[in-house]
Amino acid sequence: MLAHHAATASPRRRPGRRAVLGALSLTAVCSLVSAAVPAAGAEGAPGGHCAGRTRVHVPGAAHQHADCLDELTTAGTVASGHTDPADFAGLTPKDLPTPSGVPGIQIDGYFPDSSTTNTNHGWNHDAQFVVRLPDHWNGGLVVSGTPGNREQYANDRAISDWVLARGYAFAATDKGNTGLAFHRDGHRPGDAIAEWNTRLTQLTRAARAAVTARYHQPPARTIATGMSNGGYLVRWQLENHPELYDGGVDWEGTLWRSDGPNLLTFLPPALRAYPAYAAGGPGAEDALKAMHRAGYPAGSEFLWPYHHQVYWDLTQRIYREEVDPGFDGATEAGTAFCASGTPGCDADYDYATRPAAVHRAVDRIALTGRIGKPLITVQGTLDVLLPISQDSDVYARMVHEAGRGALLRYYRIEDGTHTDSLVDTFPDRLRPMVPCHRSAFTALERWLTGNGRPPADHTVRRPAGADRATLLTDCRLD
Structure with a gap:
């Protein structure tokens, strides 16, 4: 989703603000600053519930607060105030199941930044992030940037809930600027979007350090994933910082090319x-x-x-x-x-x-196709915000032309569209993308662990006669 919320009148950007990125060192120690985030729970015994909460810090953060929660998914965080439903409104079908039973630590905070569009927690400060560390960890870390111009909780229903239930640690960033006036951030044209890429790199390094502090070992695998603008970030990261990731899942990522299409x-x-x-x-x-x-x-x-x-x-x-x-x-x-x-x-x-x-x-923000780690891309054939022939079809060709085709799997999802909430409006014409993203994610897991290569690129047909409940939970890539 590329634009979100109603337009509002406001002053012009140029010249704008330049983001100030804090230095990130895996050995950096930052103060734990209390913030306006509701507290819950208490410190657990070593190795138990929320073990080590007071020693887990996000390096480079200017402000952070850790809470011990009995539930890290939206089954609990909506009520406890550790998410904002407005951030993820309209991104998933209304009947998408919500997993539960994931206790652990949530860290909310922000990195140094000079822009103030993100109002979550009353902070009025950009470069906000959330890091979730489940008690029962599978050894992995998932990092994500938000779709559209949304804030850091935008992926909570579509991505965070599901990966947390599978045992992953999860981290997300607001990308450093939010809202319909995001373009005011920065000194020159393109600065605001360029910051998105820098912020996800920053968060990935910091989240890996936080994971290492919590579990006494670095993540065995780090996976980048996101939808729309978040999918663009996955592509850019695997092109420019493949050393930070084991792979990525790109859900209908935005394509930027200086000679078009864009x-x-x-x-x-x-x-x-x-x-x-x-x-x-x-x-x-x-x-x-x-x-x-x-x-x-x-x-x-x-x-x-x-x-x-x-x-x-x-x-x-x-x-x-x-x-x-x-x-x-x-x-x-x-x-x-x-x-x-x-x-x-x-x-x-x-x-x-x-x-x-x-x-x-x-x-300055363009993609090249020169990915350095395995990538799975999914996009719906009925995407009319980013038409597939002008987006993922082109990006897949770019990857192959760059000689990186062996690292890519690309699945065109028949009857999928850009925003899954539209499936509720047109249930007989559309299929949800969220289960296809999850199938792509599990296919990437098998690929990374040597348990099977994903099927070749193809169009995933909508199963004839499949009912709404089946389509909401099933999307077989093979």
Whole structure:
């Protein structure tokens, strides 16, 4: 999910703030600072419940607080105040089961940063993180960045609950800036997104140290995973810091390429063509063809009204502002739902003709396909926020062209879309992606432990006649 929450008026970013990243050393010792996070439980005996809570620190953190919890999943953290349901609202089907029975330590805190968009805990401080350390540990660590512009608890239902129930330690970051005005962070175009990558690297190093302090041994495997913008982070990390990870699962990651395709090449055609298609009349057929040429697949038309209203316009404007703030002059992030032909309208944005500086800004955050550790990518064929032909199909080719194809498995999920909550609205047309992500994760586990290579790249067909309950829990990649 690339954009989240309603737009609000606010001052322009440039020049913005530059993030200050704390030095990370595995031997660093940081003060344990009390914070406005509810406390629960007590210190356990050595080796028991929450053992070593007072000695477990997140290196480099400016502020942190550890709690001993009887339940680390959302079955308990919603009530105890150790998560924020607003962070993960709309990301999963409403009937997704919630595991329970995972006691352990939760550490909330933040790294040094100068931006203040994240209001969780009343901290008004970015670079917030959460680290969860279950009592019954399987030896692994899962790290994640959030989808869209959400805060650090956004993956709690889709990812954290499930991996914690499997015994993994879990850590997540807010990526260093949040909300619809994320583009104000940084000095120059592209800085805000570039910080996302730095923050996940920072958290991974710190979380590995925290895990080592808690369990007296480093993690046997570290896996990066995330959806949408979080999937982009997985790709970038495995390209740029493969030494930190054993592998990753990329759930519909955003593709950034300086020569396209990227968000700014396929969203403007949709903003131009969709109104004519929706209006009907003599221009509707040509508009439909234009939508299909831009990458929005035939058969996905039932999803277009929602995405036009909620995602396409907003996503184009705020991400274009991040890399090309000069397009609309003094206006911040464009004019909502402007008609094609209006001066400075994002519906008429033409990335290919924009100045070289814009392409250099995108190049700073661009992907190359040169992954250095095993990666499994999953994306739905009915994704109309990041059309699959313009995203994961392209990234898979990039990986193969870079000579890294042996490290990739790519599964196109028939009838999957970008946001799983839409399955509740269209249960007969869509299948949830969350069980496919979990199947990909377990396939990666087997791959990393030498217990079987995942099946070759292919389209995972929707099982004929499968009911809603089956699709919510089952997605067989083979």
